[in-house]
Amino acid sequence: MRNLLAFFLILLVASACSTTPPAGQVSDAYDPGPDINRFLVAEDPAEEAEILKTLKESGVSHDTIKSHLRARAIGQGGPTGEFLSVPVKHMGKELTYSLYVPDSARESRPLPMIVILHGMGGRGDVTLQRWRKRLNDEFIILCPTYPIGAWWTLSAEELVLQLIHETKIRVPVDPNRIFLAGLSNGALGAYMIGTFYPDYFAGVIPIAGAISEPHYLHFLINLTNTPIYSIQGQYDPIFPIQFSRRIYKILSDMKYPVTYREHTEKGTAHGGHFLPENEVPALLTWLKEQKREPYSQVVRMVREGNHLDRIQWARVTRGLNMAALQIPGPLPESMNTKDGKAATLIAVHKEPNLFETIGKNLLEMELYLDADRVDFDQPVMVTFQEMEELKGKVITGQKLVKFNAKVKKDTALLLREFKRRRDPDQLYDAKITVVLEEGSQFAMTP
Numbered sequence: 001m002r003n004l005l006a007f008f009l010i011l012l013v014a015s016a017c018s019t020t021p022p023a024g025q026v027s028d029a030y031d032p033g034p035d036i037n038r039f040l041v042a043e044d045p046a047e048e049a050e051i052l053k054t055l056k057e058s059g060v061s062h063d064t065i066k067s068h069l070r071a072r073a074i075g076q077g078g079p080t081g082e083f084l085s086v087p088v089k090h091m092g093k094e095l096t097y098s099l100y101v102p103d104s105a106r107e108s109r110p111l112p113m114i115v116i117l118h119g120m121g122g123r124g125d126v127t128l129q130r131w132r133k134r135l136n137d138e139f140i141i142l143c144p145t146y147p148i149g150a151w152w153t154l155s156a157e158e159l160v161l162q163l164i165h166e167t168k169i170r171v172p173v174d175p176n177r178i179f180l181a182g183l184s185n186g187a188l189g190a191y192m193i194g195t196f197y198p199d200y201f202a203g204v205i206p207i208a209g210a211i212s213e214p215h216y217l218h219f220l221i222n223l224t225n226t227p228i229y230s231i232q233g234q235y236d237p238i239f240p241i242q243f244s245r246r247i248y249k250i251l252s253d254m255k256y257p258v259t260y261r262e263h264t265e266k267g268t269a270h271g272g273h274f275l276p277e278n279e280v281p282a283l284l285t286w287l288k289e290q291k292r293e294p295y296s297q298v299v300r301m302v303r304e305g306n307h308l309d310r311i312q313w314a315r316v317t318r319g320l321n322m323a324a325l326q327i328p329g330p331l332p333e334s335m336n337t338k339d340g341k342a343a344t345l346i347a348v349h350k351e352p353n354l355f356e357t358i359g360k361n362l363l364e365m366e367l368y369l370d371a372d373r374v375d376f377d378q379p380v381m382v383t384f385q386e387m388e389e390l391k392g393k394v395i396t397g398q399k400l401v402k403f404n405a406k407v408k409k410d411t412a413l414l415l416r417e418f419k420r421r422r423d424p425d426q427l428y429d430a431k432i433t434v435v436l437e438e439g440s441q442f443a444m445t446p
Contacts, residue, residue, distance in 0.1 A: 032060045036068045040419050052412055062371060062409050066427050069415075073424035075171040080105050082132070084125040085145075090159050091331055097163055098128040100141040105172050112177035112202075112287070113140035115164060119184030119209075120149045127183075134280050139287075142167055151182065151189020153329035154306060160193055164200070168422050175423055176292040181205035183275060184238065191247075195219040196307040198226040199426070202292035205283065207231045208273050210243035215325060218342055220250055222311060224300045225293050227257035229286050231279050233272025234264050259286060294425035295370070299347045306336055310368060313428065314357075318364035319343030344387065349373070353380045357434075358396055360387040364435050368417075368428035369407060379406050382434055402434045 032055060039051045055065070080103050085096040105111055114135070118127045124143035131141055144163055146156045160180075167173060180201050182190035187209025194204035196219065204226060211217060228251060232244035241262070251258040261282070267274045296312060303316040305324030323340035344360040347367065352375055355367055367382060374380060382403040385396040409429045417428055 030058045030060075032058065032064060033068055036065060036415070037072070039415050040072070048412075048416075052415070055411055060411075062411065062414060062429050065411065065414060069418050069427060070424040073168075073175065073418075073422060074110050075167075075169055075173060077106055077172060078170050082128070084128070085123075088144075088159075088163070090162070091155055091333060093331060095145060095159065096124060097142065097144040098124040099143075099167065099171075100128055100132050101171055102137045102140065104137070105140065110172045110174035110177075111140050112138070112179070113142060113164075113167065113171075113173045114179040114181055114205075114287070115142045115144075115160060117151050117160070117180075117182035117186030117189045118143065118145065118149055119182075119186050122149055122183070122186070134277075135284065140167070140171055140173060147330040149185035149189070150329035150331075151186055152192050152327045153331070153333065154326060155329060155331050155333045156189065157193050157196070160189075161197065161200075165422055175425060176294060177202050177290070178292070179203045179205060179287060179290070181207065182209065183207045184209045184273065187239070192216065194226065194228075195222045197309065198222045198224075199292070199294070199312045201226055203227045203229060203287065203290045205229045205231075205287075206244075207275050208233060208236055209239045210247055212239075212243045217247070217250065218302050220247065220256075221254070221300050221302050221344075223251065223256055224254075224298065225257075225296045225312075227259070227290055229259045229261075229283060231261045231263070231275060231283070233266075233274070233276075234262055235266050235272035237271045238273045294423070295373070297349050299345075301345050303343045303345070305338060305340075310366065312426065313349070313368040313370070314345060314347040315366040315368070316343045316345050316362065316364075317366055317433070318362075320361040320363055322361070346387075353378050355380070355382045356385075356399075357382060357402075358385045358387050359436070362386075362436055364433065367432045367434065368413075369430045369432065370427065371409070371429045374407075374429075376407060376409060376429070379404055380432065382432060384434065384436060402436065403432055407432060 035051050035054055039048060042048050080101045083099045085098060087094050087096055116127050116131055124145035128141055128143040142163060144159055150156055178201055180190050180194050187206035190204050190206045191211050194201060230244055232241055234241050248258060248260040261279060263276050265276045266272055299312050299314045301311050305322050306326055308316060321340040322343055324336045324338040326335055326337050341361045343362050345362055345365055346358040348356045350356045381401060383399050384402045385399050387394060387396050407430045413431055414429055
């Protein structure tokens with residue numbers, strides 16, 4: 001009897017030990033889904049670290065994690081209809097937003113979404129009701145409200161990005177068909193937010209408004225892969241036509257994707273400062289044709305100190321004497337302003353394991369790697385050339401190898417980047433940080 005009991009104890013211990021898989025293998029008994037879900041809502045770094053440790057010890061592959069993330073990326077429906085003046089806490093203030101979700105969202109089929117920013121004196125609820133008639137129940141419509149339409153502020157920018165993120169979690173939004181539009185001050189906000197976060201959007205639609213401050217025109221370079229559809233009245237007394245024409249010329253000269261519409265109508269209240277209804281059908285056709293490219297071979301960017309987020313797979317992290325630009329608004333917010341330079345980065349994914357970069361006023365950059373496009377079993381090479389302008393011409397210095405080594409996958413990066421953006425088409429397995437010397441190859445150039 002004792003021998004039989006000992007035999008069963010040995011079997012029990014062996015069975016318990018078998019639930020821990022060898023390194024690199026996943027136990028059939030372990031489902032990583034609940035831990036991944038818990039990570040996505042965790043606010044405590046210690047809890048995040050505990051989950052990451054469990055995933056690593058259980059041998060869960062990045063492919064498995066990506067599969068779970070993609071399954072959770074699209075909101076699973078929820079109530080449909082029109083929701084007006086919904087309260088939202090922001091910077092200690094209670095603001096509002098309005099949302100329209102078509103009945104077709106009940107099918108859990110991802111729908112395009114358009115975010116529309118009102119002008120001075122406008123409100124999100126009025127904007128939503130006006131645009132709902134124009135868009136034929138084919139779009140989710142999100143219309144935040146912000147005092148005097150000061151969409152150029154960092155506070156307003158954060159509100160817009162927050163509401164986009166929260167809506168994507170609750171509602172089946174197509175991540176590759178999110179648009180940003182605005183009228184008047186809202187058009188200025190669409191340009192500003194669109195240039196600083198271009199890879200969030202399938203298109204940017206500024207109406208009766210434009211960037212007038214020359215410093216901010218430099219950031220138009222960020223729109224390499226983001227189409228613009230601009231509508232402007234020739235007789236607009238509030239945003240003179242020359243500002244929109246100037247932007248159109250800049251984007252056209254760079255051969256960027258831009259559609260520009262001028263109208264000659266005069267409204268009864270503000271002259272040509274409005275959207276004529278006869279412009280809507282062509283705009284709607286354009287909206288239906290657009291789809292974001294989440295991964296482009298070439299990424300171009302100009303950055304300053306308040307906007308250092310990555311664009312697709314490239315990021316400026318430090319620049320030489322970098323400026324910080326910020327325009328104050330009606331709500332109190334911390335100001336970070338500094339005179340200085342903008343940093344420029346042009347990054348090209350030349351071959352699967354070769355990235356070529358060119359930069360100006362650049363001290364450090366990050367490149368994000370996707371296992372579907374990079375072979376992690378082989379070294380990854382990054383080259384860099386410094387860029388300078390000389391007598392109106394752009395010249396580049398010697399091409400230098402700045403990184404050439406194998407890269408390890410990083411589960412924390414994969415999960416945290418998804419948690420931050422909720423983007424199923426930008427899932428990165430690792431990143432490379434490239435530090436550049438503080439010193440110009442062109443220091444002796446006459």
